Amino acid sequence: MDFWQNTLGAPVKIVAPMVDASELAWRMLSRKYGAQLCYTPMFHSGLFARDPKYRAEALATCPEDTPLIIQFCGNDPEVVLEAALQAQDYFSAIDLNLGCPQAIAKRGRYGAFLQEDWPLLHRMVNLLSTNLKIPVTCKIRRLETIEKTVAYAQMLENAGCKMLTVHGRTRDQKGPLTGLADWSFIKAVKQSVKIPVIANGNIQNLQDLERCLTETGVEGVMTAEGNLYNPAIFLGRNPPSWKMALEYLELTEKFSCPNSYIRGHLFKIFHHVLSLTENNDLRVQLGAANTLEQFKNISNKIKISYEKYHKGLSIWPHSDNYDMTLPPWLCQPYVRNTASASLAVNKRQYEDPEGNPISRKKMKKLRRILRRPEKLDSRPANMEKCCQCQNPLGSKCHYRLCRKCCRDKCFLENLDCEGHRILVRTRREMAKSYALQKLIK
Incomplete structure (x- = not known):
């Protein structure tokens, strides 16, 4: 104690x-x-x-x-x-x-x-x-x-x-x-x-x-x-979600952390407001956001959309159709349906931008592309293949192999590859020289 x-x-x-x-x-x-x-x-x-x-x-x-x-x-x-x-x-x-x-x-x-x-x-x-x-x-x-x-x-x-x-x-x-x-x-x-x-x-x-x-x-x-x-x-408070989000984003400027952490926190803070059909676009934008400025812009968009309702300056038009005690723009618990916990749960359905059903794996790939489109554009259209497998060829490899095949070849045949920076022969010779010097001493 x-x-x-x-x-x-x-x-x-x-x-x-x-x-x-x-x-x-x-x-x-x-x-x-x-x-x-x-x-x-x-x-x-x-x-x-x-x-x-x-x-x-x-x-x-x-x-x-x-x-x-x-x-x-x-x-x-x-x-x-x-x-x-x-x-x-x-x-x-x-x-x-x-x-x-x-x-x-x-x-x-x-x-x-x-x-x-x-x-x-x-x-x-x-x-x-x-x-x-x-x-x-x-x-x-x-x-x-x-x-x-x-x-x-x-x-x-x-x-x-x-x-x-x-x-x-x-x-x-x-x-x-x-x-x-x-x-x-x-x-x-x-x-x-x-x-x-x-x-x-x-x-x-x-x-x-x-x-x-x-x-x-x-x-x-x-x-x-x-x-x-x-x-x-x-x-014991339920503050506006944008207030918590913007305060957190200010702290991430002082105490940096990966964008994936920030994105995950914002999805939780904005969970109820992003679950509204009217905010489907914002949800997609948050999933693709990859900079602090983008995270702030999304938070401010939610603030602009709902602050007038929070302050009582306007009446939220969907209040009669919302079955929760607190309005969705406030921070509040996410309560699971425990009564059906032991029953099979339907998997969430994903769609591409054209509305066609796709797998969750494909959806994650599309989100990665949205976050880093320049990375996709920088890839060569017709990349050459390794001589021994289907992996991409190392562009500077003397033996025209991928890194894995090149490493195996160098290990078995006592070779170096400057293109892949694999120095098997050099390091073996250095080890022999060091062992010889140690023996002489």
Whole structure:
């Protein structure tokens, strides 16, 4: 409890770690509107430990961005420890992601797909707790039964976990099967451990947060989607979407981030207003936008279209046909239909500019072309093929091969290719010369 009280400042309103979404600019916007604790996005411990560029991007923060916890994923205790040792001077704690349910986590064997391997998790948490000068925390999902979930939490506490975030959904509750989080599991965990417990799941507004605190008895409440759709969730406000968007865009000028992050945030902030048929063109424009100026122009177009209705200067003509409590231009939760969560969901249909049905893959390609038309135009119309495969020929390759075939040829025949900058023969000769010099000495 000392860690939660003294180091973190007893935070109650917490922004979840979100891949491609809880970057520095978004954290600073969230803190402005009431967030008391933020997490970095999840970082891969192996990449963090060995890639300086990846590590530098992960360490992006500022003096006002506190308290801040960095989250790692991984399945090798020594590698996770190596990453944590390089990060511990910059953060309040190290969090282990033991709750990610996505397919990439299954392929990489991390996140929620480690929850059956208790010996490995005990070793990992204990190794971090023993060797770090800052606390280690964990984020988990509930298991099939309350009893097993409680035992899981107690195992992590005994291993050295100093704070536990419990998501009230199982590993299988995702996508169309998301459903509702079960707070009774979180309450049971809170009553069975001595460390601080953070609740996660079903937090769409400030009233949900207060109700969760009362029903579970936890120290704090974490939200992800609630924060993405309404950055002012912790103040109980529903501001105009363009206000949040323009404030966020100003922060991205100070704290730069990839355009894909910005586009994703704007789609969430403008979700309800862009879902209106009258704004189909704006939705397409946002999907193709690739500069800060374009993002600002779209935000200002929405402001110009709806500010007069927001201020009461005009009456919105579609108000009788809109079945939501709040008008669509305000930041508000996106609520899924949980009643049909276990039923098959119809896939979204995509169309090209002429209205012909196309696949999702084709639609993504068209959007990429819209964002970077100059990249498509710069490609040669009739590119020559490699002599050994169907890949494009390297324009400066002496052997008239693609890079892969050229690399294989150089390796097998002890050759160099200046065009591809493949220097197999040169490097082998350098290695022999170095070994000979070392032998002579």
